[in-house]
Amino acid sequence: MKRxxxxxxxKLQLDMTPMIDCTFQLIIFFMLQLKIIQPEGDFNIxxxxxGAPGPAIGAILPEIKVTLKSNPDGSLAALMLGQRNxxxxxxxxxxxNEEILQIIGRPGDPATKDTEVxxxxxxxxxxxxxxxxVSACSGKLDKKGRLVRYIEKIKFTPPRKPSx
Amino acid sequence: MARRPQSxxxxSCEIDMTPMIDIVFQLIxxxMFTMSFEEIQADExxxxxxxxxxxxxxxxxxxxxxxxxxxxxxVKGERLDxxxxxxxxxxxxxxxxxxxxxxxxxxxxxxxLRKVELEDVTIKIRADQEVASGIVQEVIKQCQDAGxxxxxISAVADTSK
Numbered sequence: 316m317k318r319x320x321x322x323x324x325x326k327l328q329l330d331m332t333p334m335i336d337c338t339f340q341l342i343i344f345f346m347l348q349l350k351i352i353q354p355e356g357d358f359n360i361x362x363x364x365x366g367a368p369g370p371a372i373g374a375i376l377p378e379i380k381v382t383l384k385s386n387p388d389g390s391l392a393a394l395m396l397g398q399r400n401x402x403x404x405x406x407x408x409x410x411x412n413e414e415i416l417q418i419i420g421r422p423g424d425p426a427t428k429d430t431e432v433x434x435x436x437x438x439x440x441x442x443x444x445x446x447x448x449v450s451a452c453s454g455k456l457d458k459k460g461r462l463v464r465y466i467e468k469i470k471f472t473p474p475r476k477p478s479x
Numbered sequence: 480m481a482r483r484p485q486s487x488x489x490x491s492c493e494i495d496m497t498p499m500i501d502i503v504f505q506l507i508x509x510x511m512f513t514m515s516f517e518e519i520q521a522d523e524x525x526x527x528x529x530x531x532x533x534x535x536x537x538x539x540x541x542x543x544x545x546x547x548x549x550x551x552x553x554v555k556g557e558r559l560d561x562x563x564x565x566x567x568x569x570x571x572x573x574x575x576x577x578x579x580x581x582x583x584x585x586x587x588x589x590x591x592l593r594k595v596e597l598e599d600v601t602i603k604i605r606a607d608q609e610v611a612s613g614i615v616q617e618v619i620k621q622c623q624d625a626g627x628x629x630x631x632i633s634a635v636a637d638t639s640k
Contacts, residue, residue, distance in 0.1 A: 331496055331500075335496075338507060339503070342506050345507065352521065353636065355527065355633050356534045356535055357533075357536055358533075358632050358634070359631050360630040361628075361629075362623060362628060363623075364623045364626065383612075385612075436612045437612070440611065441609050441610070441611070442610045443608035443609070444612070445615070446632060447528070450531070450634070455532075456531060462532060471616055474613045475613070
């Protein structure tokens with residue numbers, strides 16, 4: 316008697332286990348490598364070594380001097396633009412920003428491009444106040460979020476240790 | 480004659496693995512694209528000041544020395560040592576910011592050996608928001624004494640405003 320061959324219904328099954336093992340290992344590797352970092356930005360500070368030539372002779376405006384006075388706990392006691400005390404409220408940086416704009420007249424003006432700001436800082440002052448001051452002198456964001464640069468050259472005075 | 484009850488099917492219950500594999504591959508792709516092999520010298524112990532103008536630079540600094548000035552803190556963020564330290568710098572040991580000059584001289588020597596002008600090297604200062612500004616000024620002065628003249632101070636982009 317002739318035997319009839321019945322076609323099998325079984326599919327050819329691939330063993331997925333090693334692939335899944337590998338992919339999970341890869342995921343774990345990449346997850347451990349992931350570092351969540353907040354976006355950071357930099358403010359350029361121009362600090363030539365002592366003895367280097369000073370500000371450009373052709374500069375139309377004199378150097379702008381900003382003084383930051385500190386309380387003993389490191390908080391801001393006063394922010395002074397030249398001899399004028401602008402106070403120490405949270406709005407003081409906005410005020411400084413407006414004053415700087417008044418001094419330079421128009422942002423990007425070639426006549427005021429070389430204007431320099433020197434920041435005189437009390438030794439104990441918390442660094443965040445310095446960054447806010449540098450930012451207020453540097454410029455402002457316009458409505459579209461683009462930077463309108465006021466001053467490009469910012470420098471610090473040499474450190475002055477508090478008298479014991 | 481009593482009929483034998485039908486035996487259960489020998490085929491096992493199969494789970495469709497396709498959606499899981501899809502998601503797993505998507506995750507792998509995401510992590511691969513977000514991964515950076517670039518050596519990051521930033522230190523998470525330094526709590527940078529926030530500022531609206533702090534935007535990541537469009538052009539990467541070619542030569543930069545990163546100086547992380549911060550405090551040793553506990554899990555709650557309280558300071559363990561009132562004096563700041565330089566992290567990820569020099570020999571990796573506890574270095575006080577006022578003792579950085581010999582390391583800066585080493586860095587300057589290394590750049591000179593590589594024929595890189597020190598004027599082209601940016602000293603990137605990542606200082607904690609509560610560090611005394613005088614300490615930062617002292618670090619800048621030590622860098623100046625070593626021959627560096629280009630500095631940048633770092634802040635975190637403040638997106639809340």
